[in-house]
Amino acid sequence: MSRPRPPRDVPSELSTGRVVASHGRELKVAGSDGLPVACRLHGRKLEAVCGDEVRWAHQPAGDAIAIVYEVLPRRRTLERLNGLGRGEPVVANLTQLVAVAAATPTPDWFVVDRYLAGAAWAAIGAVVAFNKCELGVADEAAAELAGYTALGYPVVRCSTRGEPGIGALVAHLAGATSVLVGQSGTGKSSLLNALAPEARAITQEISVATEEGRHTTTHAALHLLSGGGALIDSPGVRDYAPPLPQIRDIGSGFVEIASIAAGCRFQDCLHDAEPGCAVRGALASGEIRRRRYDSYRRLLALGRDFDARFPERRRPPARVR
Ligand SMILES: Nc1nc2c(ncn2[C@@H]2O[C@H](COP(=O)(O)OP(=O)(O)OP(=O)(O)O)[C@@H](O)[C@H]2O)c(=O)[nH]1
Ligand SMILES: [Mg+2]
Ligand SMILES: [Zn+2]
Structure with a gap:
């Protein structure tokens, strides 16, 4: 598919920025000063996701909402397989995916494998993080984690509530643009809040009845890390499949x-x-x-x-x- 051309009625001076949150046609774009600006996509053909680099301008009439006129070509994009067998972008311009599993809810390792396969096909680096380790690591989980280590994946054990903390994860995130992905309730937003406290992402207890997460995060959001790099929190999934090659x-x-x-x-x-x-x-x-x-x-x-x-x-x- 060819990229839509910039429309004709574009202001001559455009700023370049990065989409830090996307809600359909409404976006938040951070410019060179890092401050987020509320924006709207110009025209129906434009599509943008969190992490996209865009060209935008304020409206001449001084309208509070600025306009995004162009989405720059994406480099490494995490996509999901849609019902038509095609890839749909989830987050753009990544260097790394962090597949988060946890002591609770019960890990679905197949979901982790599919993220790792998707990362490989998209040429994105991948790390496996196992959160809530202060609750202990069951033998089955320890065996799976040892399996990933043997395959050469970096495996990080962490906790936002106790030992071993988040230090090992911090070391992997420095300088990278990473996305936290995985089942709902594994603590992705809690990790984001621990890593970038100004993010103040909403978190929620997992359901006592079903022992599943409550799908608290509904949109991807990007935050800068004080140690350099950026971290994107994403909505938890029940299942995930990447676009498949032949x-x-x-x-x-x-x-x-x-x-x-x-x-x-x-x-x-x-x-x-x-x-x-x-x-x-x-x-x-x-x-x-x-x-x-x-x-x-x-x-x-x-x-x-x-x-x-x-x-x-x-x-x-x-x-x-
Ligand atoms: N015991 C324990 N609980 C944690 C830890 N980290 C997060 N939690 C809890 O796990 C629950 C789910 O955390 P969230 O951060 O909302 O999980 P999430 O992965 O963002 O969930 P979705 O947004 O639904 O995908 C909350 O009650 C958190 O307080 C941890 O290290 N240990
Ligand atoms: Mg969340
Ligand atoms: Zn064979």
């Missing part, structure tokens, strides 16, 4: 599968039921973790389902520009 490339979102796949008998092996599959061999020997392989198989099934429903997905996308 199904033969889904294994590239799983580092252990990608590194072993070269040993498969067939170059286009999907590590499903093919003979001579090195990945399934590694699964049998315990070199690849069963839960991660299951995670891969779930994404493969999702890819096949989308291929059946949207045949155009099977063709590599036409090159734009």
Whole structure:
């Protein structure tokens, strides 16, 4: 899709800024002085998400709402898969994604895997954070975290209420533009408040009845960190899927599968039921973790389902520009 051209009636002097909050057509844009300005998107074709760089100007009549005329090209964008099988931007111009799980609610590691795969496909760095550690870390969670460490992902244990604190997370955020993602109620907004106290993000106890978060955060918001870098808080999810590549490339979102796949008998092996599959061999020997392989198989099934429903997905996308 081509980027909409700037409209004709644009003021000659535009400022450049970054979207720090987006509510549909209404945005908050921080300029070079860091102060947020209330803005509205010009024209229906423009779309902006938190983290976007935009060009904007005050209205001549002195209207309190300024106008965003242009959204600059995005670099690394976190996207989610929409119902039509396409990617929809969630936050733009990131360097790093922090997948947050916690002692409570019960972690859904498949969600973590899908964020990590999505980060890999979008060339965004990824960190796994395990919050509420002052409550203790169950054996199952400790095994999953050790699994991510073995794959080379930085794993950070943290707590906003006690030991081990947030120091290890601070070290990973310095200088980066990061987004906190994960299930509702894992403490993303609480971590943001601990890291950038002026953020004053709303937080809420998880439900006693369902032991799930209450989906307290409804819009992504960006805050500057005193140690340099920026942190974006995002709404918690029940589930997440990134836009999927062609199904033969889904294994590239799983580092252990990608590194072993070269040993498969067939170059286009999907590590499903093919003979001579090195990945399934590694699964049998315990070199690849069963839960991660299951995670891969779930994404493969999702890819096949989308291929059946949207045949155009099977063709590599036409090159734009
Ligand atoms: N025990 C414990 N509770 C925490 C910790 N961090 C946050 N919480 C609590 O967990 C609950 C959920 O925290 P939030 O920060 O609202 O969670 P969230 O991930 O932003 O949730 P959504 O916005 O719904 O995605 C709140 O009651 C927090 O006080 C922690 O380190 N330990
Ligand atoms: Mg929140
Ligand atoms: Zn294979």
